[in-house]
Amino acid sequence: MSATTPSKLESILAAGHFAVTSECGPPRSAEGTVVDEKARLVGPYVDVINVTDNQTAVVRMSSLASCIRIKQLGFEPVLQMTTRDRNRIGLQSDLLGAGAFGINNVLCLTGDHQRFGDHPNAANVFDLDSTQLIQTVRQMRDEGKLLSGYEMTVPPKMFIGAAENPFADPFEIRVLRLAKKVAAGAQFIQTQCIYNMEKFKLWMQQIVERGLHEKVSILAGITPMKSIGMARYMKAKVPGMDVPDEVIKRLQGVPKDKVAAEGINIAVEQIQELKECPGVRGFHVMAIEWEEKVPEIVERAGLYPRPKVD
Amino acid sequence: MIMAKPKPTEEIIREIKDFDNILVAGCNGCVAVCEAGGLKEVEILASALRMYFANQQKKIEIGEVSLTRQCDKEYLAELKDRIGAYDAVVSIACGAGVQFMAEMYSKMRVFPGVDTCFIGATEEKGVWTERCQACGTCILASTGGICPVARCSKRILNGPCGGSSNGKCEIDKEVPCGWQLIYERLKELGELKRFEEPTPAKDWSTSRDGGPRRLIKEVSQI
Numbered sequence A: 001m002s003a004t005t006p007s008k009l010e011s012i013l014a015a016g017h018f019a020v021t022s023e024c025g026p027p028r029s030a031e032g033t034v035v036d037e038k039a040r041l042v043g044p045y046v047d048v049i050n051v052t053d054n055q056t057a058v059v060r061m062s063s064l065a066s067c068i069r070i071k072q073l074g075f076e077p078v079l080q081m082t083t084r085d086r087n088r089i090g091l092q093s094d095l096l097g098a099g100a101f102g103i104n105n106v107l108c109l110t111g112d113h114q115r116f117g118d119h120p121n122a123a124n125v126f127d128l129d130s131t132q133l134i135q136t137v138r139q140m141r142d143e144g145k146l147l148s149g150y151e152m153t154v155p156p157k158m159f160i161g162a163a164e165n166p167f168a169d170p171f172e173i174r175v176l177r178l179a180k181k182v183a184a185g186a187q188f189i190q191t192q193c194i195y196n197m198e199k200f201k202l203w204m205q206q207i208v209e210r211g212l213h214e215k216v217s218i219l220a221g222i223t224p225m226k227s228i229g230m231a232r233y234m235k236a237k238v239p240g241m242d243v244p245d246e247v248i249k250r251l252q253g254v255p256k257d258k259v260a261a262e263g264i265n266i267a268v269e270q271i272q273e274l275k276e277c278p279g280v281r282g283f284h285v286m287a288i289e290w291e292e293k294v295p296e297i298v299e300r301a302g303l304y305p306r307p308k309v310d
Numbered sequence B: 001m002i003m004a005k006p007k008p009t010e011e012i013i014r015e016i017k018d019f020d021n022i023l024v025a026g027c028n029g030c031v032a033v034c035e036a037g038g039l040k041e042v043e044i045l046a047s048a049l050r051m052y053f054a055n056q057q058k059k060i061e062i063g064e065v066s067l068t069r070q071c072d073k074e075y076l077a078e079l080k081d082r083i084g085a086y087d088a089v090v091s092i093a094c095g096a097g098v099q100f101m102a103e104m105y106s107k108m109r110v111f112p113g114v115d116t117c118f119i120g121a122t123e124e125k126g127v128w129t130e131r132c133q134a135c136g137t138c139i140l141a142s143t144g145g146i147c148p149v150a151r152c153s154k155r156i157l158n159g160p161c162g163g164s165s166n167g168k169c170e171i172d173k174e175v176p177c178g179w180q181l182i183y184e185r186l187k188e189l190g191e192l193k194r195f196e197e198p199t200p201a202k203d204w205s206t207s208r209d210g211g212p213r214r215l216i217k218e219v220s221q222i
Helices: A008-014 A032-045 A063-072 A088-100 A130-143 A171-184 A197-209 A228-237 A245-252 A256-275 A291-300 B009-016 B039-055 B073-079 B095-104 B178-188
Strands: A019-024 A048-051 A077-082 A105-109 A159-164 A188-193 A217-222 A280-285 B002-006 B021-027 B061-067 B088-091 B109-112 B114-124 B127-132 B172-176
Touching: A008 A019, A008 A188, A008 A280, A019 A032, A019 A217, A019 A291, A032 A048, A032 A063, A032 A291, A048 A063, A063 A077, A063 A088, A077 A088, A088 A130, A105 A130, A130 A159, A130 A171, A159 A171, A171 A197, A188 A280, A197 A217, A197 A256, A217 A256, A228 A245, A245 A256, A256 A280, A256 A291, A280 A291, B009 B039, B009 B088, B009 B109, B021 B039, B039 B061, B061 B073, B073 B095, B088 B095, B095 B109, B109 B114, B172 B178
Parallel strands: A019 A048, A019 A280, A048 A077, A077 A105, A105 A159, A159 A188, A188 A217, A217 A280, B021 B061, B021 B088, B088 B109
Antiparallel strands: B002 B114, B114 B127
């Protein structure tokens, strides 16, 4: 595999290294320095930093604006884009804007329904879905054309990503759906947070059987549990999250002041175990509102220092 | 059919309290089937209004009628000779009926008595669910007869999304995941290969996104 875009993430993967990505949720205000602080915390320990797009349908500083700040600090962002809030006109416009600022990674998402967010009475858009957004970015990049067919002089050079949740239902078609995203143009996949290792490995096995791991780089989603409450909340309330009872029991088995440390231990062990899992090409470490723990996880998992690529 | 539900009586009273002669006009089409706007509901609403105003010691005349349809001028025309006796109409037809009434009798104040909800079907007695969003370009042939535009909360054409859990939608445990239904149907039909090909961006211009729609029957050439 050789890189076809200026994306550092693509180069890291093309060179055969495990990629490490993390995530930064922008603030619910115009305080840009919040983004900078988060980026400075995780930046040196990862290859690229995802910037969420109004995650859980809560209004936050725009993903594109935050990506630009991160880029200007010298780190490489991944622009997350959901199709919930913008139609094909808005999405393509932001992709052109991202291209103009040298942003070379995009993660195409449909997005959480606004029912969960801070504006449940909003109209939603869903002009495209995530697969169609992937197709759109690929057409813009490879054919230099907008969806309308208009030929642009300078297309955005995007390394195209998508998300996949191996734990959603129906399980039987999760791999088929991934295949569809790959057919649409997805080059990397960041998965939902993994807690059910057995189910994840079963999913990976199906991916390898179909040869999909040779067409797309799978980055395993790792989120450390900060507390027993968080584990319980994720199990009960977060759609599509699969938290086995053993994870909760393990956290309950340590003294109260050691729970967070045990959460980190679990995350590190998961990465070490998944390094051996055929088809896994990297890790997406999402320490939710706990970004300061990313360096420790990456270091202890033997993924630091990050390799240098051209 | 078009589904509607009665507006709260207090809301209707707020609109009509200053009028003396009110006509409650039902429609024997869709809204009668979903028990929101037919003759029976005209009688119930008229009685409720009479009781309320009697309690308030306000003298008010309330007439009752239910037309075959309110979305056809020829049926609305049946009111031509008697509508002048009223100074306001509460139409409990769907939004199309209310508008046609207001259009035809443009000097009359016309108030809606129902909230028009969706195009749906009778699931069981007293339960109606949405089935169609009138997008103007039907894709049911490729989705096993189950519409993702109407039945997926995100109208995804390449579903299901990551929020589908135990056959239910992420927005509500009571809402079936439209794509789980499509999957089951296609599996039964042996057509699961449809899941492998991405469905490209849909042309929404035939939907409401293309502006208010109009349909003209073309003379058949066959």
